[in-house]
Amino acid sequence: MFEEIRRGRKQRKLDRQAGEEGTRRIASWIHVYRGDAEARIPHDEAKLCADMAKGCYSCVGKSHSYNGVQIVPGINAMMMEEGGLDRMDYDPATGIATVGASVTVERFKRFLIKHDRRLINSGNYMKQTVVGALATGTHGFGDRGVMADAVTALTFLDDSGKRVRLTRADPDFAYVALSFGTIAPIVELELETAPVEAFISTSHINRLSKLRELQQGTIASNWVVLPYSNPDDPVMMLATLSPCQTTARVEKVREGGGFLAPIARWIIKRYQKLDRFLPALRRPLQRLLDRLDLVQRDQIQTDPYDLDYLYDPKPGLASERAPDILRGCFSTTYTGYNLAFFVPLEKGPAVVKFIMREADGLRDLGFFLKGVISVRELPGTSDLVFAANHDGPVAAIDLFADPRDYAWLERLQRMVLQYEPETRPHFGKSALIPGFRNSLGENNLDRLMAIHRKHYPNGKLMFSERVRAFLQTGKPLPGEAVADAKLA
Numbered sequence: 073m074f075e076e077i078r079r080g081r082k083q084r085k086l087d088r089q090a091g092e093e094g095t096r097r098i099a100s101w102i103h104v105y106r107g108d109a110e111a112r113i114p115h116d117e118a119k120l121c122a123d124m125a126k127g128c129y130s131c132v133g134k135s136h137s138y139n140g141v142q143i144v145p146g147i148n149a150m151m152m153e154e155g156g157l158d159r160m161d162y163d164p165a166t167g168i169a170t171v172g173a174s175v176t177v178e179r180f181k182r183f184l185i186k187h188d189r190r191l192i193n194s195g196n197y198m199k200q201t202v203v204g205a206l207a208t209g210t211h212g213f214g215d216r217g218v219m220a221d222a223v224t225a226l227t228f229l230d231d232s233g234k235r236v237r238l239t240r241a242d243p244d245f246a247y248v249a250l251s252f253g254t255i256a257p258i259v260e261l262e263l264e265t266a267p268v269e270a271f272i273s274t275s276h277i278n279r280l281s282k283l284r285e286l287q288q289g290t291i292a293s294n295w296v297v298l299p300y301s302n303p304d305d306p307v308m309m310l311a312t313l314s315p316c317q318t319t320a321r322v323e324k325v326r327e328g329g330g331f332l333a334p335i336a337r338w339i340i341k342r343y344q345k346l347d348r349f350l351p352a353l354r355r356p357l358q359r360l361l362d363r364l365d366l367v368q369r370d371q372i373q374t375d376p377y378d379l380d381y382l383y384d385p386k387p388g389l390a391s392e393r394a395p396d397i398l399r400g401c402f403s404t405t406y407t408g409y410n411l412a413f414f415v416p417l418e419k420g421p422a423v424v425k426f427i428m429r430e431a432d433g434l435r436d437l438g439f440f441l442k443g444v445i446s447v448r449e450l451p452g453t454s455d456l457v458f459a460a461n462h463d464g465p466v467a468a469i470d471l472f473a474d475p476r477d478y479a480w481l482e483r484l485q486r487m488v489l490q491y492e493p494e495t496r497p498h499f500g501k502s503a504l505i506p507g508f509r510n511s512l513g514e515n516n517l518d519r520l521m522a523i524h525r526k527h528y529p530n531g532k533l534m535f536s537e538r539v540r541a542f543l544q545t546g547k548p549l550p551g552e553a554v555a556d557a558k559l560a
């Protein structure tokens with residue numbers, strides 16, 4: 073608790089510096105990665121070009137990636153979200169909207185709603201920049217789950233500050249539209265949008281073995297399991313969406329649990345809060361819920377104008393309902409490190425069971441997964457070469473742990489990668505390790521680097537140490553400690 077208050081204080085201090093130029097600390101979400109850089113604010117494109125001419129630079133969106141992909145210490149950091157590149161346009165004739173690099177997902181969604189439009193898909197948090205989110209392959213679930221799949225054209229500045237616009241017809245487009253900071257700054261994106269729409273959102277408490285049966289007739293699924301329930305058939309909470317017109321309405325279901333059922337449901341509803349207060353009880357509590365064998369089903373029709381209907385089907389924003397202090401202290405978003413990766417869709421349940429067994433085996437070393445293991449299903453395929461679902465449908469697996477335990481999550485990621493070589497990285501949440509080069513394709517990575525060199529021949533655009541190691545572009549840039557120790 074004290075750690076969280078201290079972290080909150082540090083974050084508020086960083087937030088107060090927003091808009092200031094000069095040496096500033098830049099930290100990833102949850103602060104596992106950090107570094108000092110020379111902040112530059114792109115008030116407009118001319119200022120951005122002038123700053124680019126001043127030396128080596130990198131681009132930072134809202135700095136919400138967990139894995140430090142946005143942090144390059146010691147050079148000029150273009151703080152894109154704090155700048156003035158906030159163009160937002162919508163063309164009703166084509167359904168295409170244009171968005172600038174300083175605009176956040178929330179602001180853009182609020183703009184689109186005024187035109188009765190929505191993003192085709194989205195992640196569960198909206199404070200990030202649209203450009204930063206798309207650059208790292210941010211996804212939701214269901215149809216066209218990777219947000220960058222909606223990009224129809226993009227405009228970036230090359231080394232000399234000249235605008236380059238690529239459309240889907242350009243052979244380099246499929247590499248650049250999701251390129252995790254290697255082509256930057258992207259100043260504008262043009263995106264397909266969809267009309268606002270209501271869905272039937274159904275939530276279940278059941279067993280993982282019932283997943284495929286419960287998904288019949290649905291178009292999008294997000295399921296989570298309790299990591300310390302039965303690894304042979306874990307307790308699962310499933311949320312699905314289905315079309316309003318064709319979905320038969322069903323009654324609420326409440327089964328199982330005997331006389332303890334009301335208590336079990338009370339616990340599940342407040343699971344994140346109890347988990348936070350009573351981490352030592354995490355496993356026994358989950359085992360108890362497992363034994364009670366609850367079955368539950370609820371249905372709700374979403375409001376077409378609800379911005380976060382994918383994750384919170386009740387009208388209004390979940391983030392606006394609970395007082396901030398409670399959210400801050402209890403939800404894994406604010407207290408947990410999140411590591412994620414993608415596995416082929418049909419392997420999702422097996423990989424989750426594998427992670428459960430491995431994590432349970434590490435208990436005696438003091439490691440516990442936090443909250444739930446979350447799986448969002450991305451059933452389609454994307455033309456974008458570095459999209460999670462470029463090679464086929466995938467399950468996006470999210471793991472959470474205490475920030476001090478983030479390295480255990482990396483170990484679990486490595487083990488999954490070892491047994492499932494098709495595992496692909498989330499560029500904002502995975503530990504970016506060279507082991508991912510195979511699943512992304514050496515040729516694809518070489519091609520991206522060739523495009524990078526074509527537009528940035530002077531080598532002033534820098535990416536983080538992790539991306540440099542991952543792309544095998546020579547030695548990583550020396551971090552501050554390395555430089556201070558004269559190791560570099």
Ligand SMILES: Cc1cc2nc3c(=O)[nH]c(=O)nc-3n(C[C@H](O)[C@H](O)[C@H](O)COP(=O)(O)OP(=O)(O)OC[C@H]3O[C@@H](n4cnc5c(N)ncnc54)[C@H](O)[C@@H]3O)c2cc1C
Nearest residue numbers: 133134135136137195196200201204210211253256258500
């Ligand atoms: C609470 C929370 C919830 C999240 N939920 C989800 C989720 O539901 N689904 C999901 O997939 N992800 C999720 N994420 C991950 C998040 O969406 C991504 O990490 C995203 O990158 C954050 O965007 P940003 O603006 O903070 O970018 P940053 O983290 O600042 O930067 C990310 C990358 O984009 C590059 N970049 C930034 N701006 C530009 C630019 N103008 N031009 C070119 N490159 C640029 C940076 O160099 C860096 O490589 C979540 C993260 C948090 C903190």
